[in-house]
Amino acid sequence: MTGFFKGNPAVVERALTCMYAEGHLLLDDVPGVGKTSLAKAIAHSVSGVVRRVQFTADLLPSDVTGVRIWDAGARTFEFHQGPVFANVVLIDEINRASPKTQSALLEVMEERRVTVDSVSYPVPRPFMVVATQNPVEHGGTYELPEAQIDRFMMRSTVGYPDHAAEVEILSAGTRGAEPEDLAPALTAEDLLRMTQIARGVHIAAEVFDYIVMIVADTRRHPDQIRLGVSPRGGLALARAAQARAASAGRPFVTPDDVKALVPAVLGHRVIMRPEAALDGLASADVVARIAASVRVPAPFAAHGR
Structure with a gap:
């Protein structure tokens, strides 16, 4: 995937970490920087x-989750699965659908099942939603509610590429290179095993305390933050840190794993005060500064981790 996507390698690293943690990823940036290309590259790296x-304004919830249709021959209702019944679901321009359609994703992103007419249908595992949105254009869009944003393990920006990377983008684009041309790097079964390995990575009690202190500290800055991170955010940070440690070949999580992921995992989970936003304070930068101010657990500080 890094061979196709030219730009900030940290963006790819975060995306892969999110995938290994079986979390959902929101790519939030201006048009034309490669959000959809990166999302496609993630999706096509798995052979599942x-x-x-x-997503458009006229999309219905049943267009996403599926619908039960009457079968006259069998004299029963038959469930027709929607596109969420997949290993990787790529949602382009998620904020262009109505709030009703957006809310159709709440259950499946959290519980990995869809309920239609009081009947629950589990989606395949592994399951990951990769969504894109444009934060600049507001015409014809619907802002994602906090409950919806909170379902994403990470929110990441792509950013503009440097000069050399942009030259490569132009060269590849004029040759007709497409994300769909990528050969899958792993199967769905491989990815599921990787997520299970990540869940088995050890987190010491001191690191759990460290995560909780960071999360709790986001609730103690009323001058900048109106609403801090919930316990769900702390759990997402712990799971993402497990995946980062596993991808580095370590059987344990360090505070560095946690700090590296704080902006992407917690930045979209705080609600900034309007005056702070007017001062140009970005939520990801604020939570990063909060994490940097929290004391590293003594056993790790002694070893420089």
Whole structure:
């Protein structure tokens, strides 16, 4: 995937960490910087079932989750699966769908099942949603509610590439290179095993305390933050740190794993005060500064970790 996507390698690293943790990823940036290309590259790196949904204002919840249709021959209702029944679901321009359609994702992103007419249908595992949105254009869009944003393990920006990377982008684009041309790097079964390995990475009690102190500290800055991070955010940070440690070949999580992921995992989970936003304070930068101010657990500080 890094061979196709030219730009900030940290963006790819975060995306892969999110995938190994079986979390959901929101790519939030201006048009034309490669959000959809990166999302496609993530999706096509796995040989499992991949579905893409273009969110529009007229999209219905049943277009996403599926619908029960009457079968006259069998004289029963038959469930027709929607595109969320896949291993990787790519949602383009998620904020262009109505709030009702957006809310259709709440259950499946959290519980990995869809309930239609009081009947629950589990989605395949592993399961990951990769969504894109444009934060600049507001015409014809619906801002994601906090409950929806909180379902994403990470929110990441792509940013503009440097000069050399942009030259490579132009060269590849004029040759007709597409994300769909990528050969899968692993199967869905491989990815599921990787997520299970990540869940088995050890987190010491001191690191759990460290995570909770960071999360709790986001609730103690009323001058900048109106609403801090919930316990769900702390759990997401712990799971992402497990995946980062596993990808580095370590059987344990360090505070450095936690600090490296704080902006992407916690930045979108705080609600900034309007005056702080007017001062140009970005939520990701604020939570990063909070994490830097929290004391590293003594056993790790002694070893420089």
